[in-house]
Amino acid sequence: MARKDDLGRLGEEHAARYLTDAGYTLLARNWRCEQGEIDLIVEQDGEVAFVEVKTRSGIGFGHPFEAITVVKLARLRRLAAAWCEQADAWPERIRIDAIAVILAPGAVPVIEHLPGVF
């Protein structure tokens, strides 16, 4: 597997741990359908959050958040509906979050969490 995929997987690992530490319940990871993939689906107090995780090894080519575009978020919104449909889960509230993970070699990972970005 390519190095960038390893990095992404590692970043998702960190993000999942970060969210569970923060009191979220993990509902799904890398949930796929034909429209695409949701990185993380978590739940807290009846609110389900669909999380896009973006990982980079540095900010030389821009901050990870800068790579999360409106198009990507719109797709995530469609995927969220598809997940609810197939899981037959009808949560009270849903939201879309973004998590940036910066994994600089030899440094402590930096995780930034923006709830409700779309």
Place this chain on the structure above:
Amino acid sequence: MGLARTHAVALLGLTGALVEVEADISGQLPGMVLIGLPDAALSEATERVRAAAKNSGCPLTHNKLTINLSPAALPKHGSGFDLAIALACLAADGVVAAGSVGSVVHIGELALDGRLRPVPGMLPAVIAASRLGHRTVMVPAGNAAEAELVPGITVIGVASLREAAIWHGAELTPVPVETIEWPTEAGPAGNDVVETGSMDLADVIGNEDAILALQIAAAGGHHLFMLGPPGSGKTMLAARLPGLLPDLDPAASLEASSLRSLAGRGLGRSLVTRPPLESPHHTATAAAMVGGGSGQIRPGAAARACHGVLFLDEAPEFASAVLDALRQPLESGMISIHRANAVAHFPARFQLVMAANPCPCGQYGVAGLECSCPPSARRRYLARISGPLLDRIDIQLHVNRITAAQLRLAAEEPRLTTSAARERVIRARRAARERLAGTPWSLNSAVPGSWLRSRHLRLDRATTAALDRALERGGITMRGYDRVLRVAWSIADLEGADRPGVEQLGQALYLRTG
């Protein structure tokens, strides 16, 4: 997440309004939104600010920045807001001290490398900031000399955003950069300001009438119309009129300098103290003459000639709508330009000098030459200058080509120099001011006829006999009568006479109808 604010200045005409620049950082994906009626150049500020901040070593936050320019309903133009936007963003992020940024007015455009570019209209902007109660302005180093012309205000000239951030308390090491200077005095090509310093009245040979008329026009602030064949020296005479005018007083100087700055010509280190000369080409449009433009409203030639001379060479060649657009400023000394969302006012107290050929071929009335124009063409040609406009012109003068005899004679006689003539004009203006003390006027040309005909200034009947006769015969109108009186007073002032006599009235009448 933070919020910070600072101030900038939006100019509308010569009047400036203070604009509060607020920056807010919110927990959103990266983005930069600029709201509050920015025009195209100002909307692009977001790109300039982001790049300049990055290259100055203090990048902007990775969260969403919302920048509001308040009052939100006031249209804002140009790139002078860059510095204020950048510092408000940095202050919201805690890079610089928010208190320090909030107490200073910032004006300046950013280059992508973080250096500051000078902006036009600095002088009126700083005057506005001072008038609105602010004591400190931060400006590009290239504009600092111009901003310092405003008394009672502290000017901080900075060469780069980095330097500005350090001044406001950012922990960065100073990096010396090359200052971006304003393009030098010479101005862009096609600049229609004629250099008047090197032109002396002594260069004019013969044409004694015209030299006298020029002095009278300068002494009384009278508008002047010169009619004569090509090569009779009309342009030469007109270009020497600003030299005869006295230096501008402080208020006029500040106004003339502000207009020059607003027109993007730059001022250098001193205010304009000599009356400007504007000589627009006859293809000028109404917008070029009185000012205008879509979006930002810019001053035209008439406003730039404020406190100086507006010279229209080949006046009948101008579009008649352009000439008639001058009637409002001639009447009120102001130009008001109305747009859907705003009205801009420019001062326009200029002295109008028009020159025209007597006919399209220019030969009409020249001894020994034959005019080839049919009479109808000749009539049409001069009729293009409308009656109402001509009515506002006190002195109408015929200028003739000089003869070989005059040329020989002139070589022997001493000729009047500009500096000597200016002395006479200054003395005459002082006399007029003393007489007009306690009235709202200071120049003879501004005095209404009724006041000149009032009891204590009325001339006795013997003096005005020739004038009364001209009125009776219908040679002049009542308005023309008053104009002759005004010019006669200017001649008297110029000659140091107490009040005009038969001689002066005769001259004035000649300058009206001759």
